Amino acid sequence: MFELVDATKRYGPLVALAPLSLTITAGERLALMGPSGSGKTTLLHLLAGVIQPDEGRVAIAGRSTETLRPGRDLARLVGVMAQGFDLVPSLAVVHNVLAGRLGEWGIGRSLLSLVFPRELPLAQAALNRVGVGTKLYERTARLSGGEQQRVALARLLVQQPRAILADEPVSSVDPARAEDLLTLLVEVAAEDGRTLIASMHAVPLALRYFSRVIALRHGHLVFDRATTAVTEADLTALYDLRQEEARDVR
Amino acid sequence: MTSAKASPAPLGGGPPAGHVPIRGRGLLTLLLLGALTWSLTTVPWGEPLVHPGGLTVLGEMLVAALHPTVSAEFLGIALAASWRTVAYATAGVSLAILLAFPAGVLASGVLVRHPVLRALTSGASRALLGVLRAIHELVWALLFVAAIGLSPFAAVLALALPYAGILGRILAEILEDVPPGPLAALRAAGAREWQVLLYGRLPQAFPNMVSYALYRYECGIRSATIMSFVGLGGLGYQIQISLDDLRFREVWTFVYCLVVLVVLVDLWSGVIRRRLLA
Ligand SMILES: Nc1ncnc2c1ncn2[C@@H]1O[C@H](COP(=O)(O)OP(=O)(O)O)[C@@H](O)[C@H]1O
Ligand SMILES: [Mg+2]
Numbered sequence: 001m002f003e004l005v006d007a008t009k010r011y012g013p014l015v016a017l018a019p020l021s022l023t024i025t026a027g028e029r030l031a032l033m034g035p036s037g038s039g040k041t042t043l044l045h046l047l048a049g050v051i052q053p054d055e056g057r058v059a060i061a062g063r064s065t066e067t068l069r070p071g072r073d074l075a076r077l078v079g080v081m082a083q084g085f086d087l088v089p090s091l092a093v094v095h096n097v098l099a100g101r102l103g104e105w106g107i108g109r110s111l112l113s114l115v116f117p118r119e120l121p122l123a124q125a126a127l128n129r130v131g132v133g134t135k136l137y138e139r140t141a142r143l144s145g146g147e148q149q150r151v152a153l154a155r156l157l158v159q160q161p162r163a164i165l166a167d168e169p170v171s172s173v174d175p176a177r178a179e180d181l182l183t184l185l186v187e188v189a190a191e192d193g194r195t196l197i198a199s200m201h202a203v204p205l206a207l208r209y210f211s212r213v214i215a216l217r218h219g220h221l222v223f224d225r226a227t228t229a230v231t232e233a234d235l236t237a238l239y240d241l242r243q244e245e246a247r248d249v250r
Numbered sequence: 251m252t253s254a255k256a257s258p259a260p261l262g263g264g265p266p267a268g269h270v271p272i273r274g275r276g277l278l279t280l281l282l283l284g285a286l287t288w289s290l291t292t293v294p295w296g297e298p299l300v301h302p303g304g305l306t307v308l309g310e311m312l313v314a315a316l317h318p319t320v321s322a323e324f325l326g327i328a329l330a331a332s333w334r335t336v337a338y339a340t341a342g343v344s345l346a347i348l349l350a351f352p353a354g355v356l357a358s359g360v361l362v363r364h365p366v367l368r369a370l371t372s373g374a375s376r377a378l379l380g381v382l383r384a385i386h387e388l389v390w391a392l393l394f395v396a397a398i399g400l401s402p403f404a405a406v407l408a409l410a411l412p413y414a415g416i417l418g419r420i421l422a423e424i425l426e427d428v429p430p431g432p433l434a435a436l437r438a439a440g441a442r443e444w445q446v447l448l449y450g451r452l453p454q455a456f457p458n459m460v461s462y463a464l465y466r467y468e469c470g471i472r473s474a475t476i477m478s479f480v481g482l483g484g485l486g487y488q489i490q491i492s493l494d495d496l497r498f499r500e501v502w503t504f505v506y507c508l509v510v511l512v513v514l515v516d517l518w519s520g521v522i523r524r525r526l527l528a
Contacts, residue, residue, distance in 0.1 A: 070440075075440025079439070086431040089432075089454070090453045099439050099441065102436065102440055104440070
């Protein structure tokens with residue numbers, strides 16, 4: 001599904017991602033771990049095709065992201081859930097969900113839908129699926145953070161991409177809700193054999209819900225293992241690294 | 251004026267704001283202070299501020315303020331004049347919004363990817379909007395009265411053109427400065443730039459834009475009043491007629507009508523604003 005060959009990303013002198021090569025097969029559930037600033041978001045953006053590597057290459061479903069301009073083709077392959085959900089706050093929930101169809105819609109339908117929502121059953125079903133079915137016509141800004149997250153997921157449901165990339169999907173919700181949301185995310189991904197890649201802060205959650213873990217630090221790969229093969233030593237190492245990072249910040 | 255910007259960074263990151271550098275600002279202040287000092291020397295300080303007869307007239311005016319004309323017949327005239335002023339302002343500002351919308355969207359440059367094309371379309375629209383608002387509505391009124399006579403169209407057009415220039419420019423700026431995160435998310439969902447405009451930029455710009463248009467409508471009422479001095483009926487025209495005959499009590503009736511209009515518009519726009527922000 002995804003292939004990175006020596007993909008590198010720099011911001012000025014800062015190496016956000018050192019040359020990284022990896023292959024992600026369809027249907028994998030992959031967690032990205034590492035302290036903040038380690039390059040998780042950068043890697044997700046490279047995988048989503050919204051930024052291009054400075055060196056090396058990134059391919060999605062066999063096509064280089066160089067040739068995959070943002071638009072319908074890319075939207076059919078990957079769906080992104082940004083760290084701040086990034087919904088349009090002043091729109092009704094239904095329009096934020098149906099925005100997942102914009103890649104497929106022409107000008108008439110896009111305009112008309114803002115007045116009389118098109119493909120309403122699709123939006124309703126998606127919202128029911130993520131548990132906020134009653135909020136269809138609510139202004140998005142009025143929803144709680146957790147509800148907005150679910151709306152963002154509903155948008156991905158109507159977009160139907162082959163892979164879902166989520167940036168810290170549970171970092172801003174309390175632990176109980178985090179489990180619910182991850183369960184939902186994993187179920188939704190599993191339904192159509194979608195690939196799921198999420199950056200995660202909490203180690204136990206990452207181990208419980210994902211099949212593979214990639215750990216980064218300062219843009220460098222620390223380890224890349226199946227969840228079952230992650231050892232105490234790996235975790236201690238990562239844990240220590242995180243302590244050190246915390247001290248650096250102070 | 252802001253120059254056309256390159257496409258925003260993917261998923262986040264805001265544009266840096268442009269500022270006059272500190273050193274330049276000091277120089278500008280010095281120049282302006284110099285100009286002020288010079289202008290003070292041109293005032294003929296020796297002459298009395300108010301000519302002798304003026305004081306009695308001023309007294310009469312103040313007394314009249316407490317006794318505005320309130321006969322039923324006269325109130326009818328005042329009401330008709332108020333109505334006409336509101337009608338000019340409403341038609342003028344509505345037309346201004348219709349004109350400002352396409353021009354503002356073009357001027358913002360958000361629909362055009364190609365940098366050269368964007369610079370051209372955005373530059374041309376900005377220039378057009380600039381010309382429209384550089385000329386005051388009173389001057390536009392004189393031009394239109396000369397061209398099409400004392401017709402309501404002259405009043406409406408004279409108001410609509412400069413207001414379109416102002417509203418279009420503000421719309422362009424609001425559209426450019428919309429939070430970029432939701433826009434990037436829409437692009438990631440497959441939206442093209444005009445869909446990003448429809449689903450991301452316009453909805454996010456809407457509350458600000460409505461708020462500003464309402465403020466402009468209030469200004470429009472005052473502009474419509476002043477404009478009617480050139481002979482296009484309405485409150486200003488009536489004030490002028492009464493003033494020429496030194497009928498101060500009638501003048502005050504019209505002035506109070508104007509105050510009531512502006513206060514009503516202010517209250518009404520307050521209600522709408524609160525509803526938008528709720
Ligand atoms: N657009 C950008 N411009 C400059 N530096 C950036 C940009 N995006 C990320 N970085 C830097 O790259 C590094 C990796 O960032 P990021 O991928 O966001 O890490 P993470 O998501 O793991 O917290 C950080 O040091 C960050 O400051
Ligand atoms: Mg991040």
